[in-house]
Amino acid sequence: MRIADGSSTLETAGADLDAGDGRVILHGRWTADQGPAVESASARIAAQGRRQPVLVDLSGLARLDTLGAWVLERTRAEIEAAGGRLAYAGARPEHRILLGEMGLREPEPAPRDARNPVVRLLDGTGRRVARGGNEILSGIAFLGEVVAAGGRVARRPQTFRMAALVNQLEQVALRGVPIIVLISFLVGGIVAQQGIFQLQRFGAQSFVVNLIGLLILRELGVLLTSIMVAGRSGSAFTAEIGSMRMREEVDALRVMGLDPIEILILPRILALVIGLPILAFLGSLAALAGGGLTAAIYGGMTVDAFLARLQAAVSFHHFAVGLIKAPFMALTIGIIATIEGFAVEGSAESLGRHVTASVVKSIFMVIVLDGLFAVFFAAIDF
Structure with missing residues (x-):
């Protein structure tokens, strides 16, 4: 019996079935453009395979592509699921490779965990702690690579991409000024307002200047x-480097003999180390301005009185404490953001997951670092 659509067997996919011994001789082109004919022939093969074992002869095929191979493997899986059997004969080497790649495989069932729930909880906690330790070691190793790249650039300053640094400074510092100044101004005003409301109970609302100044x-x-x-620049770094990883641009840099650390990482981290102290300074001024405005509105404090009280309450070393922290926090954000960018794989889901991880880890480490600095400065009475 002939299963084919069209008049030319060299052009149209088809199959000759022998109902006696179950032999099927394929012919024509089993390719994507012959989809309807391929589906029709495979349906007839599946119908015969449910009655008797089938031997599919591929020697007469003019061409076989991934669609044709996938349909054949799907038909084989259907026949075997119904208790039948399908085998191939006369397959050329390229056909065997294609059929092997298109083979349908059932996913292995996940092993049941029969352990006690407490043991599972402890095991999961231990694995997360170990993974966190490995991430810390990876971060230290990556920091070493960045320092080594910085040393190479210091020996050969002409290789440093100054234009990239200026561009990153514009993105990190200049374009970040409006949002940081605005949010800092609002937060300063909120802190001052709540401080005034609480200190008024004791008739000490003027001490709100000490509160907001030191804080x-x-x-x-x-x-x-x-x-x-x-949240702004760290996530952008991760997304940019992750997109380059997905498009294999990082691999292209290595093929051209260029170091991605020098080309991509150093300008971004330097821009953060330079730009974050500047932004912190401007943000602090904006927060003090917001606190002064709130003190004038809710506490009836004049500008001169606010400035005089502020000058008496704070000194340069209080201002220096904040600026000393800024470069270390910038370095931490840059290292985490770039590590997560290099960890991106070839999917949009991976990119989104690592961008999220970059922001969460950076904020967590910034808060931890701030706590460590607070303990350190308290210990040295600074």
């Missing part, structure tokens, strides 16, 4: 700026 200059200004930079 903003030592802690809140640089911390708030670092969190916003992590």
Whole structure:
């Protein structure tokens, strides 16, 4: 019996079936452009395979592509699922490779975990702790690579891409000024308002200047700026490098003999280290301005009185504490963002997952670093 659509067996996919011994001789082109004929022939093969074993002869095929191979493997799976059997004969080497690649495989069932729930909880916690330790070691190793690349650039300054640094400074610092100044101004006003409401109970509303001055200059200004930079610039770094990984541009740089650390990472990290202290300084000024405006509105404090009280309450070392933290927080954000960017694989889901991880890890590490600095400065009474 002839199963074919069209008049030319060299052009149209088809199959000759022998109902006696179950032999099927394929002919024509089993390709994507012959989809209807391929489906029709495979349906007849499947019908015969449910009655008796089938031997498919591929020697007469003019051409076989992935669609034809997939349909044949799907038909084989259907026949075997119904208790029959299908085998191939006369397959050329390229046909065997294609059929092997298109083979339908059932996913292996996940092994059941019969352990006690407490043991599973402890096991999961231990694995997460170990994974966190490995990530810390990877970050230290990556930092070493960045430092080594910086040393190479220092020995050969002409290789450094100054244009890339200026561009990153524009993206990180210049374009980040409006949002950071605005949010810092609002936060400063909110802190001052709540401080005035609480201190009024004791008739000490003038001490709100001490509160916002020390809090903003030592802690809140640089911390708030670092969190916003992590969400804005850190996520951008991860997305940019991750997209380059997906398009294999990072591999192309290595093939051309260029170091991706020098080309992609150094300008971004330097821009963060330079730009974040500047943004923290501007954010602190904006927060103090917001606190001063709120003190004038809710506490009836004049500008001169606010400035005089502020000058008496804070000194340069309080301002220096915030600026000392800024480069370390910038370096932490840059290292985490670039590591997550290089970890992106070839899917949009991977890119989104690593961008999210970059922001979360950066904010977490910034807060941890701020706490460590607070303990350190308290220990040295600075």
